[in-house]
Amino acid sequence: MSRPTVAGVARAAGVSVASVSRVLNGLPATEEMVGRVQRAVEELGYVPDARARSLKVGRTFQLTLAVADVGNPVYVTMMRAVEEVVSAAGYRLVVTTTGPDVADEVALVRGMARGYADGLVISPLRVDDDLIKSIRECDVPVVVAGNVPASAGVDTIRANSPKGMLLAVEHLLQKGRRRIAFLNGPRDTVPGTARAKGFAEAMKANGLRPVAEVEAADFTFAAGREAGRELLSGLGAGSNRADARGVAPGDRGRAGVAGGPAAKRRRSAPDAVIAANDLLAVGLMHELAAVGLEVPRDVAVVGMDDSELAEQSFPPLTSVNLGSAERGRRAAELLLARIDDDTRTPRRIVVQPTLSVRRSTP
Known part of the structure; x- marks a missing residue:
């Protein structure tokens, strides 16, 4: 037929x-x-016939979304929002992973010249001059879901991480927690830099100093567990709760454990930890449980991103909602507008955070 x-x-x-x-x-x-x-x-x-249509109008009617890790729930939420907008406009969405290396991000942007997509939304984990240059010179419109300098002259959509950190710190203070530690991802990344800065500002604004800061190797569950072990490295595997609650903080940048009597350790131990994303937070909670600490009774935990994982964890995780769905939607709208009119002035949009309170904080 x-x-x-x-x-x-x-x-x-x-x-x-x-x-x-x-x-x-x-x-x-x-x-x-x-x-x-x-x-x-x-x-x-x-x-x-998509092929004939593409040849006739000079378009592929495909758009690309590039993220660091398609397994991260926050990117899944963003992807769904982007897809909903672009599919309504007659486009198919192609999702790809860049990984953590900025060189791979640059290669992907330059590869857009092959003409397999009409535009790109990229959420870079790391940014350098080569990436900015490649975005400026890209043969198709590009929207950055992340933080790049205004001088880059590209459409951007980003979260207000510093405000999100302030919401987290103030919430913990309202719950009576003052010995707050911070579990960050790699500080040389876009989110790592923004969240470290926001945490420092929020603590200073409330007259506090962190009892510990840990830098995880990545923004993953496994990295969260490893960093959690580092934070709790003064505990033996069979420590009881009384001993476990005596964890002492390490130096800024990497966590360690100071010696001394258990009573002294209890006075300086964290009673709350803010993690830079939900995956890190859940990994930390697993390590807390492994040494007999209860969340939130012994240690309150707050994550960031408010992904589906936050509701699925046990206990459900209090998390800062950085508007991943809103960022995806707005990024898609910016890209479609840029495709329609490439001469328009670049826009820089900031999505404001909210706090989703659950049982990981008392």
Whole structure:
């Protein structure tokens, strides 16, 4: 059986081929004409030839979303939001992983010249001059979901991480927690830099100093467990709760454990930890449980991103919502607007955070 064609749709609808083309391409047409064409399309099972359409209009009708780790729940949320917007505009979304290396991010942006997509939303984990240069010179429109200098001259959408950290710190203070530690991801990354800065500012604004700061190797669950072990490295595997609550803080930058009597350690032990994302927070909670510490009774824990994982963890995790769905939606809208008019002034949008309180804080 031959594949239905535009000409066949036109005959079935009783209109011209040009009229069918107008309706299929979303151009102005009367309601009657649109109805007739749509009925004919459904009756015949007509599917537009994407290859022919691409050659005719000079577009692939595909857009790319590039993230560091497609397994991270926050990127899944962003992906769904981007896909919803671009599919409504007639585009297919292709999702790819850049990994943590900025060189791979640069290679992906430069590879857009091959013409397999009409635009790119990229959420870079690391940013350097080469990446900014490649974005500026890219053959297709690019929107950055992250923080790049205004001088880059590109559309950007980012979260207000410092404000999110302030929400987390103030929430813990309201709950009576003052010995607050921070579990960050790599500080040379975009989120690591922003969240470290925000944590320092929030603590200073409230007249506090952190009892410990730990830098995890990555923003993953496994890295959170490892960093949690480092934070709790003064505990033996069989420590009881009384001993476990005596963990002492280490030096800024890497966690360690100071010696001394148990009473002294208890006075300086963290009674709360803020993690730079939910994966790190859940990894930490596993380590706390392993040494007999209860969340939130012994240590309150706050994550960031407010991903699906926050609700699925046990106990459910209090987390700063950095608007990943909103950032995805706005990034997609910025990209479509840029495709429509490449001469428009670049926009820099900041999405404000909220706090989702759950049982990991008392």
